[in-house]
Amino acid sequence: MDFLDSQRRPVKETDRTAGPYPYYGANGLQGWIDGFIFDEPLLLLAEDGGHFDDPDRGVAYRIEGKSWVNNHAHVLRPKPFMDIRFLCRVLENYDLRPFITGSTRAKLTKKDAERIVIPVPPLDEQRRIAAILDQADDLRRKRREAIAKLAKLSTGLFVELFGTPWISSASSSISDLGSISVFENGDRSSNYPSGDDILSSGIPFLSTKNIVDDKLDLGSLLFISSSKFASLSRGKARPHDLIITLRGTLGSCCIFDGPFSTAFINAQMMIIRPKTDISPVFLHAYLTLPAIKEHLQQIGNGAAVPQLTAKQLAGLPILHPSPSNAPSPPASPRSTSSKPITAPISRGSTLCSPRCNIAPSAATSPPLPSPACARLSGE
Known part of the structure; x- marks a missing residue:
């Protein structure tokens, strides 16, 4: 170089x-x-x-x-x-x-x-790896654009089906979020995972980075052991729970679904568990409406340190249809087997550094040979 x-x-x-x-x-x-x-x-x-x-x-x-x-x-x-x-x-x-x-x-x-x-793998291999990662970036960009367009479409459909937020209708009623769901914070005691508790496989330890565009993103996961998870008293997500961010990016919200039957949330998040007569799909659609997200930003930024509290969220009015008019809950993310999917997922291997995320992850690509290495000043 x-x-x-x-x-x-x-x-x-x-x-x-x-x-x-x-x-x-x-x-x-x-x-x-x-x-x-x-x-x-x-x-x-x-x-x-x-x-x-x-x-x-x-x-x-x-x-x-x-x-x-x-x-x-x-x-x-x-x-x-x-x-x-x-x-x-x-x-x-x-x-x-x-x-x-x-x-x-x-x-x-x-x-x-x-x-x-x-x-320093062979030059052709370098180009192949770079092309794969460029393609992945392009797919992520297109995904973000599609989600942005879908958000506008879903807002229109929501209003058409259930009316404008804050306005009641004959087929709907208004309830505080705290009355139609159960809140659960993470375990913030001295038992909170840190240091050597963080592993490369095991039970997912979710952070705000795992909510992208109001969807659960498992692309970058931390983990804790089963024994550590068992020692924690709360903050344990279940399928179809909603998870919302209380600090950082206020009000980002996702439905907990995917290959895991449970996970632990970090201290910047909270679980919203809808009661049986409220669809998590509906509640997620409502909480991610632009008008609602703007409202959450306003009430969260009123504090010296921007954050949302359980008390603020509990008093949030939710205009919801009667149970017969609400959309059905999502299909179970579990397999058809009677046993939940709990197999741990390990972080991808890297070529050089823990932050150098170049891994042979493409399913259609042959495994990469172990490359030679050189310093930046190498000839």
Whole structure:
């Protein structure tokens, strides 16, 4: 890998003249400028000010064409035997903390960056892996777009079937959420899972990251042991429970379904268990209406620290149809066997780092050979 750091030039925002060329820094595009330094496909790796402690935000990204880079990102030109898309996939979520220095502002120096070890499979294999991951990103993007369109459609259907929220009709009634469901917080005692309690397989330990677009997302799971789970007094999800976030992204809500018969929720979530005459599908559809979500945001942001409380949610008025008009509950996520599905799912293996999520996960692809490795400064 060639480091082109000597060619970087920082320009203060006040001294920048706006132009047609992108101006990049540690975390992506910082603005626009009237000149350029580089004009080729390159990889930028955060030097200081990067999201080194946040694996979801990334620390590396690709650029191409005429561009300007400041001194907060290392500029890397891959050697001929390295595919730039593959290299970006390796580095974008790499755990760089062992290479970071600085007590007040985290920094990845050029000297330390050169010590980073990366896998080097054959070039064709690099391209195959990169193509698979690019395709996965494209599918996720299309999924988000489809969900956004579906949300608009489902809102219209909901109003057509049950009326506008907060307005009663002859075939519906209004009840407080607390009267038609049971709330269950997680076990927040000294027994709360932490440290060595967190495993790579076992009973799912759900966090707010497992609710994406108001759906349960099992793509990134933590686990606890069965014995630890048994020692906890509450916060244990059942099939068809609703799980809602109380902190962070307020009011994100999903139905607990899928391959697991139970899971433990973290301290930022709460279980809403509808009573027998309330459909979880209906209640989830209601709680995820834009008007309801906006209301939850408003009441949650009223506190010094944005959060929702069980008391606030208990008093939320729910306009619901009579049981005969409500939609049927979803089919059981369990198999047809009389035994619940409790087989643990392990985290995917990685090529190099716990945050370097390049794994041979495609079912139609042959297993990857164990690749050679090299440092970023390797020839």
